[in-house]
Amino acid sequence: MEAQNTFKKIRTLVAKIPKGKVATYGDIARLAGITDARVVGWAIRGNTDPKIPCQRVVKADGSVAENYGAADWREQKSRLLSEGVSFKAQKRVDLEKHRLIQNF
DNA sequence: AAAGTGACGCATT
DNA sequence: TAATGCGCCACTT
Numbered sequence: 001m002e003a004q005n006t007f008k009k010i011r012t013l014v015a016k017i018p019k020g021k022v023a024t025y026g027d028i029a030r031l032a033g034i035t036d037a038r039v040v041g042w043a044i045r046g047n048t049d050p051k052i053p054c055q056r057v058v059k060a061d062g063s064v065a066e067n068y069g070a071a072d073w074r075e076q077k078s079r080l081l082s083e084g085v086s087f088k089a090q091k092r093v094d095l096e097k098h099r100l101i102q103n104f
Numbered sequence: 105a106a107a108g109t110g111a112c113g114c115a116t117t
Numbered sequence: 118t119a120a121t122g123c124g125c126c127a128c129t130t
Contacts, residue, residue: 006127025112029126036126041111054111065111089118 006032010043017056020084022093023100024060031101041065055079062088062095 009032017023025037032040037060044054055076058064064073073091081087086094096102 029112034127036110036128037112038110038125039112039127042128043111045111057111059111060113067111092118 006034006039007043007046009033010040011047011052014040014044014052014054014057017053017100020098021100022056022058022062022080022085022095022098024058024062024095026060027101028057053079056083056085058093058095062092064091064093066091 010028013028013031014023025040028040029035029037040057044052044057054068055064064076066073068076077087077090080093085098088094
């Protein structure tokens with residue numbers, strides 16, 4: 001509860017992801033000032049608020065997190081599709097096409 | 105300060 | 118593409 005600073009940054013960054021775009025845990029972590037991608041997951045997990053578009057956060061290979069709280073990955077898929085994000089597979093989004101950060 | 109835990113990342117198989 | 122194993126780093130207790 002002390003490290004809210006880091007979590008808050010992460011949540012803020014996630015909330016800044018534009019509609020129709022996705023970002024990887026690693027990228028967000030870097031933007032938050034850390035090097036570990038897992039921390040990003042905890043930050044969202046502890047605050048599964050409707051304002052946090054955690055559906056736009058995917059793994060480095062574009063696959064969605066299976067442990068999307070109580071909802072399934074299908075939930076994210078539906079939301080992402082509604083935003084215009086294409087899927088290459090049932091669990092993978094088109095990272096090359098919708099990745100927020102490509103040049104790194 | 106040390107150990108335990110983890111919504112990951114990457115290299116191999 | 119999928120599955121497995123190892124490693125890294127930050128957070129909690």
